[in-house]
Amino acid sequence: MLEFRYDTQLLIEGENLDEDEISEYITEHFKGDCLLAVGDEELIKIHFHTNEPWQILEYGASLGEIYDIVVEDMDRQSRGLQG
Numbered sequence: 441m442l443e444f445r446y447d448t449q450l451l452i453e454g455e456n457l458d459e460d461e462i463s464e465y466i467t468e469h470f471k472g473d474c475l476l477a478v479g480d481e482e483l484i485k486i487h488f489h490t491n492e493p494w495q496i497l498e499y500g501a502s503l504g505e506i507y508d509i510v511v512e513d514m515d516r517q518s519r520g521l522q523g
Contacts (some may be wrong), residue, residue, distance in 0.1 A: 444489040454504020
């Protein structure tokens with residue numbers, strides 16, 4: 441059994457984005473693990489395992505335009521099913 445079920449990935453396009461601030465905010469406000477927030481002031485890629493992927497998407501949308509959104513169910517994948 442996985443503690444955090446959904447592999448959530450997205451790109452955030454905006455202005456004055458700060459990967460350290462974004463990473464810190466996610467860590468402090470959302471439950472999950474395997475956080476990766478990388479990019480520059482105009483484009484950040486987020487990768488995060490969580491049980492509430494919609495919260496990460498809402499947060500990302502508050503920072504700019506979000507796209508290339510992927511939410512995969514790792515529990516289904518571990519059972520050999522399409523995620």
